[in-house]
Amino acid sequence: xxxxxxxxxxxKRYGDxxxxxxxxxxxxxxxxxxxxxxxGAGKTSTIRMILGLQGVTxxxxxxxxxxxxxxxxxxxxxxxxxxxxxxxxTPVDAIAFFGALKGLPTGEGRRxxxxxxxxxxxxxxxxxKMKELSKGMAQKVQLIASVVxxxxxxxxxxxxxxxxxxxxxxxxxxxxxLAADGATVLFSTHVMQHAERxxxxxxxxxxxxxxxxxxxxxxxxxxxxxxxxxxxxDASQASALPGVSDVEVVSDHDGxxxxxxxxxxxxxxxxxxxxxxxxxxxxxxxxxxxxSLHDAFISLTGDNPDIDQSVKxxxxxxx
Amino acid sequence: xxxxxxxxxxxxxxxxxxxxxWLSLLALPIFAVLGxxxxxxxxxxxxxxxxxxxxxxxxxxxxxxxxQDAVRLEQERRQTRMQEAAAEAEKQGGQAGASVAGEALxxxxxxxxxxxxxxxxxxxxxxxxxxxxxxxxYLGDEVPEADRLDSVVLLDRVDGKPTxxxxxxxxxxxxxEDFVRDALRDTNRQEVFAQAGINPAVVAxxxxxxxxxxxxxxxxxxxxxxxxxxxxPGIIGLASGFLLWSLIITGASILLNSVMEEKANKILxxxxxxxxxxxxxxxxxxxxxxxxxxxxxxxxxxxAIGLITALxxxxxxxxxxxxxxxxxxxxxxxxxxxxLMYAVLFAAIGAFCETPRDAQTLMGPIMMILVxxxxxxxxxxxxxxxxxxxxxxxxxxxxxxxxxxRAPSEPPMIEIVGTMAGMFAFALFMVWVAGRAFRAGxxxxxxxxxxxxxxxxxxxxx
Numbered sequence: 214x215x216x217x218x219x220x221x222x223x224x225k226r227y228g229d230x231x232x233x234x235x236x237x238x239x240x241x242x243x244x245x246x247x248x249x250x251x252x253g254a255g256k257t258s259t260i261r262m263i264l265g266l267q268g269v270t271x272x273x274x275x276x277x278x279x280x281x282x283x284x285x286x287x288x289x290x291x292x293x294x295x296x297x298x299x300x301x302x303t304p305v306d307a308i309a310f311f312g313a314l315k316g317l318p319t320g321e322g323r324r325x326x327x328x329x330x331x332x333x334x335x336x337x338x339x340x341x342k343m344k345e346l347s348k349g350m351a352q353k354v355q356l357i358a359s360v361v362x363x364x365x366x367x368x369x370x371x372x373x374x375x376x377x378x379x380x381x382x383x384x385x386x387x388x389x390x391l392a393a394d395g396a397t398v399l400f401s402t403h404v405m406q407h408a409e410r411x412x413x414x415x416x417x418x419x420x421x422x423x424x425x426x427x428x429x430x431x432x433x434x435x436x437x438x439x440x441x442x443x444x445x446x447d448a449s450q451a452s453a454l455p456g457v458s459d460v461e462v463v464s465d466h467d468g469x470x471x472x473x474x475x476x477x478x479x480x481x482x483x484x485x486x487x488x489x490x491x492x493x494x495x496x497x498x499x500x501x502x503x504x505s506l507h508d509a510f511i512s513l514t515g516d517n518p519d520i521d522q523s524v525k526x527x528x529x530x531x532x
Numbered sequence: 533x534x535x536x537x538x539x540x541x542x543x544x545x546x547x548x549x550x551x552x553x554w555l556s557l558l559a560l561p562i563f564a565v566l567g568x569x570x571x572x573x574x575x576x577x578x579x580x581x582x583x584x585x586x587x588x589x590x591x592x593x594x595x596x597x598x599x600q601d602a603v604r605l606e607q608e609r610r611q612t613r614m615q616e617a618a619a620e621a622e623k624q625g626g627q628a629g630a631s632v633a634g635e636a637l638x639x640x641x642x643x644x645x646x647x648x649x650x651x652x653x654x655x656x657x658x659x660x661x662x663x664x665x666x667x668x669x670y671l672g673d674e675v676p677e678a679d680r681l682d683s684v685v686l687l688d689r690v691d692g693k694p695t696x697x698x699x700x701x702x703x704x705x706x707x708x709e710d711f712v713r714d715a716l717r718d719t720n721r722q723e724v725f726a727q728a729g730i731n732p733a734v735v736a737x738x739x740x741x742x743x744x745x746x747x748x749x750x751x752x753x754x755x756x757x758x759x760x761x762x763x764x765p766g767i768i769g770l771a772s773g774f775l776l777w778s779l780i781i782t783g784a785s786i787l788l789n790s791v792m793e794e795k796a797n798k799i800l801x802x803x804x805x806x807x808x809x810x811x812x813x814x815x816x817x818x819x820x821x822x823x824x825x826x827x828x829x830x831x832x833x834x835x836a837i838g839l840i841t842a843l844x845x846x847x848x849x850x851x852x853x854x855x856x857x858x859x860x861x862x863x864x865x866x867x868x869x870x871x872l873m874y875a876v877l878f879a880a881i882g883a884f885c886e887t888p889r890d891a892q893t894l895m896g897p898i899m900m901i902l903v904x905x906x907x908x909x910x911x912x913x914x915x916x917x918x919x920x921x922x923x924x925x926x927x928x929x930x931x932x933x934x935x936x937x938r939a940p941s942e943p944p945m946i947e948i949v950g951t952m953a954g955m956f957a958f959a960l961f962m963v964w965v966a967g968r969a970f971r972a973g974x975x976x977x978x979x980x981x982x983x984x985x986x987x988x989x990x991x992x993x994x
Contacts, residue, residue, distance in 0.1 A: 266804050266975060283808065291805035297797035301546065313538050314806035359802075 216275075217242040217366055217397040218263065223272030225258050225421075232258040234421045236272070240399055240414070245392045247408030248401040249510065250418035256401040257294055259418070260370055263399075264291060277366055287316045290364035294371045294401075296355045300344040304330055304354045307343060308361050315362035322361060329357045333383070349380050356384065360391060367391055369400035373407055385411055405507040415506070417513055424513045429506055436504035436512040437475040440485060443498035445469055450494055454485040469497075476501070535807040539815025544822050547786060557827055561834040581645040581682035583708055584670075588659040588688040595687040595694050595719065600647050602715035607643050645708055651679070659686075664699070671701045683708040687716075694719055764853050765940030766913045772863050773909045773937035775828075780870045780932065781902065783824040784878040787816060788891065791882030791970075800883065800974040809971035817875045824871070853940075862939040865952060870932030872959040876966035883973030905933035916941035925951050928958035 218240040225233040233255040240246040250256050261267040263274055265282030277285045298307045305326045312322030330339045333353050338346055346354065352375060360367055369388070373381050388411055392398050402408055408415055409429055417425040417432070425432055441463075442451055448460045451472050463471040476482060482501035489496050504512075547553045585596045651670060657663040667684040669675060684699040685708065694716040698709045718739070725735045747758040794800045803812050839847040854860050877898070885891040904924070912921045916938045925934045925943075931951045935943070 261975065264805050266801075286806060289805070291802070293798065293801045293805070295798040295801070297794075297799045297802070299542075299546070299799065300797065301549075310538070310542055311802065311806060314535055314803075316534075355802075 215242050216240065217277060218399065219273075219275045220259070220263075221273045221275075223259070223262060223274060224270045225255070225262060225267070226270045232421055233262070236418070236421070236423050238416045238423060238426045240397055242397050243392060243395055244413040245388060245398045245400070245411050247412035247415040248399055248418065249403065249405070249408055249415055250401070250424075251403055251514075253420075254418045255421040256418055257370060258421075260291075260368055260399075260401065263368065264289065285366075287362070288365045290315075290359040290362065290367040290396075292356055292359040292367075292369045292372055294374070296352060298343050298351065298355055298358065301342055303340050303342060304335065304346070304357075305339050307354060308358045311358040312361040315364070317362045325361050326357065329361065330354070333357065333387075349376055352376060353380070353383075356387065360387075360396075363394070363396075365396055367396050367398045367400075369398065371402060372400055373402055373404055381407070405505065405510055409506040417510065419514045425509075432506055432509040432513070433504045434509075436509040437477060438482075438504055439502040439508075440472075440474045440476050440482065441498070441500040441502060442472045442474070442489075442496055443469070445495040446472065448472060450492070453492075454488050456481065457485055535811045536815040536818060539803075539807065539812055540819035540822065543790060543816050543819025546790070547820075547823050548826065553823075557830055560831055561838075564835075565838075578644050579682075580643075581705075581708060582648045582680075583645050583683040583685060584650045584654065584681055585647055585685045585687065586650055586654065586663070588663075588686050591689045592687045592694075595689070595696075595716070598694075598719040599685065599687070599712060599715045602711070602718065603643065603645070603647055606711075610643060645683070645711060648681070651681075654684070664697075667699045671699055685712055761849055761853075764849055765859070768850065768853055768859060769937045769940035770909060770913045772859065772939075773905070773912075773933045775831075776863065776867055776870060776936050777902075777906060777909075777933050779824045779828060779867070780874050782827070783820045783871055784874040786823065787820050787875050788878040788882040788895075789888075790816060790820070791879050792885050792887070792891065795883060795974065796886035804974055809974065810967055812974075813876065813879055813967055813970050816879060817872070820875065821871060859939060862948075863936060866932035866936045866955070869952070869955040869959045873928065873932075873955070873962045876963050876970075880966035880969035880973060883970045901929060905930045909933055909937040912937040913941075916943060922947070926954060928955045931955040 216239040220239070221237050223233060223236045224231070236255075236259060248256055248259070258267065262269050263276055263282055264286070265284075273280060274282070276282050277288055279285050282289065299310075302310070305323055308326035308329070309317075309319050309322035312325070313319050317325075327336075327339060330336055335350060335353060338350060343351060343354065356369075356372065359369075372384055372388075376384060385407065388398055388400065400411075412429055414428055415425070415432055416423060425435065437459075440457060445468050447470065448462055451457060451460045451474055454474075456477050457474045458477055459475040461473045463473050465471075476485065482499075486496075486499050489499070585599050587593060587596050651666075654663065654666050654670065657666045663686065667681075667686070670679065670681040670684060673680075680701075682701050682705075686697040686699070688695050688697070696712050696716060698712055700706075700708060721739075722732050722735050726732055748756050749758050749762070750756075752758045752762045791800070794803070800812075807815070836847070839850065881891055881894050908921055908924055908930070911918060912925075912934055915921065921934060921938065924930050925938065925947065932955065935948070935951050939948075
């Protein structure tokens with residue numbers, strides 16, 4: 214596959230502060246790439262460098278075949294983290310204006326704006342002023358404004374923040390549709406569930422450095438699977454089961470405990486269950502859980518000695 | 533270029549579509565009309581005061597008659613002036629114009645006091661406290677309105693010199709007091725001259741004499757006698773300077789607020805992903821320039837219509853001065869250079885701020901500097917070659933205003949060319965500096981300070 218975006222050894226420094234360090238990754242055309250990391254990890258700085266809004270301190274960025282994002286800005290759609298539109302404009306005018314800046318004729322921009330607003334359930338609000346819309350509605354309008362010109366590359370910085378679950382689901386559908394229409398999507402988030410459901414690939418950034426690059430499955434594989442056991446058993450009994458380690462007591466009610474344990478690489482849940490029955494353990498619930506991206510995130514960032522408290526805070530936020 | 537025009541159009545429409553813009557646009561002409569008409573309206577609506585004049589004894593004999601004579605003479609003098617004005621108006625605007633002008637002048641120019649007969653009880657009262665008690669009653673609200681007086685003048689002599697105690701209904705109304713003072717001064721002069729053996733008719737004749745003094749200058753429009761036409765360029769220059777100052781500051785302030793609003797609403801970053809910082813800055817500067825041009829055209833249009841309608845003879849003269857003296861050219865050049873300098877500076881400051889309070893750090897000193905040309909401009913009209921005016925004209929921040937004001941006084945060509953070149957060079961430098969600061973400020977969360985602003989200029993947002 215051809216890469217729509219390539220970063221090679223990119224670094225960004227603001228005075229004494231190193232925001233991004235030696236970052237390299239690639240995003241293939243027509244794929245959805247999740248750009249993950251806690252707040253302060255360097256995601257926004259990287260996105261600004263990709264867009265050409267800020268220069269790199271070192272390294273090279275290539276997007277849509279050019280080294281300067283500014284040259285292809287008409288082919289890129291961008292939704293910034295902190296959103297805002299002209300409060301006195303109507304959604305149709307705002308969308309048509311930003312479309313026109315990207316080279317879309319105003320008439321066509323207005324037509325598409327109405328169409329897309331209708332599709333997003335905002336048909337009744339298309340002629341209201343932006344200041345009269347709710348935050349969720351305004352966010353939808355801004356998303357439409359960023360893609361109305363049908364860009365080849367879409368960059369969404371924390372697109373899910375501030376949206377209710379229904380709107381988050383709607384946004385996921387929009388992102389899938391963009392990719393289905395052939396656009397390459399790079400979106401940043403610290404909510405792992407969205408990335409898990411949407412992404413062909415994820416890039417994990419922590420403290421300005423890449424912690425992981427690969428598919429969601431590959432990311433999950435970096436983390437151990439978990440067992441959850443419930444019954445009148447204690448931690449030492451669970452630890453004796455084959456392949457089981459790191460047993461943790463989650464709860465204890467009158468001797469009935471919930472235990473959580475890691476199942477190591479090559480460990481099989483069936484063998485552990487068999488051993489438990491053969492050993493006469495009082496197991497009332499036995500659950501094998503595959504690691505989530507969230508678990509992988511903790512695993513990947515937790516193992517990194519460079520990860521600071523801000524990353525830990527991001528992990529907590531992701532939970 | 534297309535992006536610049538799109539941003540300019542949005543910027544223009546954002547303000548031109550607001551009611552506030554049109555209200556502020558019409559505010560100046562309305563205030564100008566009110567400013568001119570209110571004093572006249574107040575004067576014409578001023579009531580004619582009923583005044584009684586009494587002598588406080590035989591020693592004051594003749595003073596009441598002197599005051600009454602002064603009233604009569606003043607009314608005759610005003611009547612003559614009105615007739616002369618009406619004749620002049622007839623010459624300029626025909627019979628109808630003369631009639632209207634005469635009527636207007638008679639409303640405005642009449643003496644706002646009249647001598648009325650003294651009430652019997654006031655005459656009968658003994659001079660001093662008793663009479664003043666009666667006077668107080670006539671000035672108060674206890675007597676019927678028809679009998680009420682506005683002023684009671686009690687005339688006397690002290691050491692042979694005329695004096696007066698002037699009682700008035702309103703403590704702050706000094707019209708009668710001033711009139712009586714002038715009348716008594718004239719009376720005293722006549723008496724002194726008479727005592728010196730000079731014929732009163734001669735005194736009156738010398739008092740009426742008005743010498744004919746003619747001002748001449750080889751630089752006047754006719755090459756000889758100086759007329760209002762020759763003062764007109766100076767007046768226009770001063771007006772242009774003030775107008776330019778007002779337009780530039782208004783335009784630059786609009787830009788500052790517009791950029792601040794976009795920064796606060798996080799629109800600048802979206803814009804930057806669609807257009808370069810230079811395109812955004814240029815679009816906004818152009819949009820607001822079109823807005824200020826609209827303001828200028830509307831004000832100019834209203835002014836021109838008003839002038840042509842009310843004072844057609846002056847309208848022609850003003851048009852002639854503005855077209856022949858190259859004033860329009862100067863005005864346009866200084867407007868462009870000045871606007872560019874201040875607009876980009878204000879926009880760059882706005883890019884660092886989300887609220888007006890944030891902008892105070894830099895705006896405070898800048899506004900203080902901007903007051904200087906306002907003060908010096910008036911001096912530039914009277915003394916266009918004063919060293920301080922000449923020196924300040926070379927400072928690019930002041931050049932547009934001071935040179936606009938000085939232009940009608942025909943400063944040396946070297947100064948015109950030099951200051952204009954300096955202004956445009958500095959304006960281009962400001963565009964470069966502000967462009968870098970704007971780019972850096974738009975994406976920065978750093979609080980505005982002189983240090984951060986200077987750092988942004990050095991770094992240029994890279």
